[in-house]
């Protein structure tokens with residue numbers, strides 16, 4: 577696949593490669609309470625006009641892309657500060673900060689696009705979480721940049737292969753909108769059951 581990778585696919589991949597494949601290979605989308613709420617939040621953010629507050633101008637729903645990394649997507653919010661000049665991409669999330677780096681990778685990839693498009697260096701990005709109503713700063717250091725580049729590579733491999741990876745039960749399965757379709761617990765236990773049969777036969 578030589579197509580551009582949607583920025584959201586990177587977030588989905590870090591959260592769960594199977595979820596990424598459902599959405600970006602199988603083109604399936606299933607809303608549940610959480611995803612519908614998330615969609616509503618994004619519509620509300622994108623529907624707001626650009627504004628100027630002090631030395632900061634904000635724009636919403638800003639389209640970005642990267643030829644270098646093969647990415648495309650939209651920023652929820654771009655903050656443009658003067659004195660000192662600084663660009664800060666901000667991503668809005670429905671829930672609370674996650675254990676994995678999925679949201680940090682997404683916002684770092686947004687910064688990579690902006691750096692290429694505007695020929696600037698971006699040191700910080702931000703995530704705004706609706707549940708605790710709190711902003712979390714993301715320092716764009718080498719560690720998160722490397723993780724983002726690794727995720728871009730891995731996501732490209734997955735999308736090129738065009739196959740649904742095996743289901744592995746994770747804590748994120750419970751609120752996942754694909755839970756019913758995917759049924760990761762059942763798959764896990766049936767795999768264990770089949771494995772158990774072979775172990776039994778080998779031992780016999």
Ligand code: SF4
Pocket residue numbers: 591592593594595598743744745746748749750752753754755758759760
């Ligand atoms: S239910 Fe779990 S394994 Fe299945 S797609 Fe969702 S997060 Fe991934």
